[in-house]
Amino acid sequence: MKLMICVVQNRYRTAMEEGLKANNYRMTELASSGGFLKKGSTTFLIGITEEDVENLQQTMQQICLAQEKQKGQSKETASRYTSFLIDVKDSLPFFQLHER
Incomplete structure (x- = not known):
């Protein structure tokens, strides 16, 4: 199992959410702010x-x-989104440390 963390320019947010749902992807959406893509992002x-x-x-x-x-066309097509792929098994030690 993998976890894809995808930071999307807000310009693409609605289309990305609708398109992923239409293709049966389940996701959690987080509003994010800051200068990571130098624009508003999700x-x-x-x-x-x-x-x-x-x-x-x-x-x-x-x-x-x-x-x-x-x-x-956006002038900044190089920063439509950026994504990170994490193997879920790599995150298990983190979660085990916080068990009570």
């Missing part, structure tokens, strides 16, 4: 299987491209 936490990682990445790219086609 963070999605998505649990996926290892076999689905490439499909998810392609889906996210297609969602952003479709949004740009519909609303116009």
Whole structure:
């Protein structure tokens, strides 16, 4: 099992949320702020299987491209979103330390 942490420019937030739901991805959405992408952003936490990682990445790219086609190209296409992939088993020691 993998955890995808995806920080999305707010310009793509609604399209990303709707597109991921339409493709049956379950996620948690967190409002985030700060200068990470130098714009307002939203963070999605998505649990996926290892076999689905490439499909998810392609889906996210297609969602952003479709949004740009519909609303116009962004000047900052290099920072549509950024994502981090974490193996869930790597996070287990952290959670075990906090058990009571």
